[in-house]
Amino acid sequence: MSPVEILDFLASFQEDIALVRILKDPERSNCMVLMQFKSQERADQFFHDHNGKYFNSIEQERCKIVFVRSIEFDPVVGEEYPDNDALEEKDADEANTLVGTLSPRLERRINSEQMRKLFPPPPAGMTEIPTCAVCLDRLDASASGILTTLCNHSFHCDCLFRWEGSSCPVCRYSHGDIGSSCEVCGIAEHLWICLICGHVGCGRYSGEHAKEHYQDTLHTYSLELETQRVWDYAGDGYVHRLILNKQDGKFVEFPSPENHSGERSQNPPTTSAEEEEGEHRKLEKLAVEYNFLLKSQLEEQRLYYERLLVRVEEGESRQLLNAHERERKQLKKANINLAQKTKKLEEELAFVRELNKSLIENQKQWKERVRLLEEQNARVEQQTALRIGDLEGQVRDLMFYLDTQSKVEQSAHREDIIGGTIKIESRTAGTDNTVTPSSFGRKTKDRMN
Template identity: 40%
Template sequence: MDPVDSGEPSSLSSMAKTLPFSSGNPRVEETRGVMHLFADEVASSTSQLPVGRKPLVCVLGVPNHMTYADFCRFCGSFIQHMLEMRIVRIDEMEDRYSVLIRFDSQESTDNFYKHFHGQQFSSLEAEACNVLFMIDVQYTGSIERGHASLVNSAEQPTCPVCLERLDQDASGTLTTICNHSFHCSCISKWTDSSCPVCRYYQQQPEKSICFVCQTSENLWICIICGFVGCGRYKDGHAIMHWKETQHCYSLDVETQRVWDYVGDNYIHRLIQSKTDGKPVELNLPCPHAGNDCGSCDCNADPGISEAVLDSKVGAIVNEYNELLSSQLENQRLYYESLLQEVNDETEREKSETIERAVKLKSQKIQAKIDNCAKEKKFLDDIHENLVKNQDIWKAKFQEIEEREKKILRLMKLKDDKICDLEEQVRVLMLYLESGSTAEQLSTSDETDGGNTYP
């Protein structure tokens, strides 16, 4: 990233904010610098973009869980317009990194700002992309003098992935936080968060804390199981761990020295004592071998000394093997006890879960039984009412049948009477017809008797 001339107008200086940054592997060499950015209020207070802006932006506060490939995919639609990207650390932001980006034109820079400023990195997270225009970038570290800018370098470096020249006119380049440069298309295929060259991780290492009290001072690590506890000058959780597990060797985080709780001293080379069976420090051979020394067996015959030394070495090897076997046996018993505790806890949780499930199932079954009993009672009541109604309707039906029978008898009597009346009427009509016929005959006879014939 090219340093920009710092002779900006005073009006721009009044609207800018300064952030110190750093890059590089701290164990090798580190680059430090200062970036001058337009303040957030400049772009948010007005609808227009800041006056005097340049094709340089900074993406602040990118979460560390986003790898280089993730960030390249996030801004993939603008990769072809990016000439250079550089990953840096902001001193004020922990567990985050920032990206300095230089574009090929001001239009591409403005479009990038409008598209990504305020946009979430992922739909599953609340982290938003914060893009600010840069006024100036100034480097103060020694690495920057050696690797000033990819454009200003006399000889263009090559990409470690594809071994092609890092020509910014053809494609953009990305400089990782450990100051190694790659093509954006090459680094986008790297799924790990480490550097492909030096394997330096962009995440800052987490500070160790006591597993019990969460303190970060006077820490000791058990070299057998890895338990981290505070020392005796804090709350003494490391000593409590030794008393509980008999893991007697603990490493001081600051000095990297090993402490033996059994011998109550620092140790370097351990052997097992034949007298009490405790691990003790191995005494080195006398440095005055060949000289007059009355405190050791320096004056002994060299062959005898060599044989004694060989026997001692064999004894030490045996003692080391016994010590290792005893420690492994203790470790096995310890972890078997832990495994037994876990199994007991699992069985207890299973039994409790089964009991809860059975209880819940019995409650549901009892509720169904109660509902069925209520329904049975309701149906019994309905059945009883129906039986009563059946008797009533039977009585009514019999009454209706008797009434119909009576009506039928009455209708039969009525029909018989009607038949008799019809017969009488018929006889009467015959009688009347016969009487009228006889009267007509007598009338005709009388008429015939009074007539005179010529």
């Protein structure tokens, strides 16, 4: 992946990234990216969102993220990597040699000393912040994310994201130069690449994995990486190269450069300019032929992937439809059960309401009965109290009569008392009450009866 593709993959977290450094293992075809986030929370969120995620819809590689505990740098000793001053002097020497205006070494030293006076080095213990080669602003990690490429050049993430192309803006280093090898056995010789999907496989002298790829996918055309020849598996032969004739505008077959014959040429010898022009025409014809072939193969590849996408979408739609259908059936069944329970509860509610209504009516009736019984009981108690008072008076009279009778019978004047009368004087004037023993006895008996 190029730096622009990496930044496109990290676009959602670009504001949270402080440093990005691209690393590459020479023994492997994939690359590693070392990133430093501004906060641990965003780093955890990035791990949660992008770990195991596909880089794009075409490649099958997934993103694998691990946390780094520490980093160790090994110093490079030797002249394999010269410093920038030496490189600048070497470039200046080569440029002056090409132009033809050679300058003395002393003059270069004087110019270098003058530049150092104009731009003195930073004080001891301090490091000058480098500048971005695109916008010429300072590379401050606190203000914007910084990306370091494989060629050890640093840029702002925003500046490099707007850069067109996969090469480095400073040294034009291409980040796509990756050694090819068979995707099945890993061999790096006799390789063929499919013009439809880009699959790399070995030829007949190795494991014939390129042919197996054709048998699996029916991708007809394959390009040999060493000779750049195109093989047609359907026709079992190399593809005839067609070039556009400028005179009549028709396509004609281009002879293979390896087709040497023993016949002597009838044409007169050509000069170097004519040979160069002929080679240029051949290259133009080859480019036209390649563009025509590439266009047809890309169109076939587009149709193939469109069919795959339609098939995948149909499969996903079918699975989604089946899942929705199962869910709909479950919800329908649950709805039926809930409807039955609701109906049963409504019936129970109606029964309870009727029962409550009847109980309320019975309660009113019983309350009326209790009220009547209480009133009746009060009347009975009142009558009973009156009767008890009357009976108590009769009992007193009876006890008085019996006591008086016993006293009279025991008295010596019994005969006189029986035949005599008792006179009670009333306070009311003109009223005399005369009571005889016989009449008193009868009155007492009447009360008892």
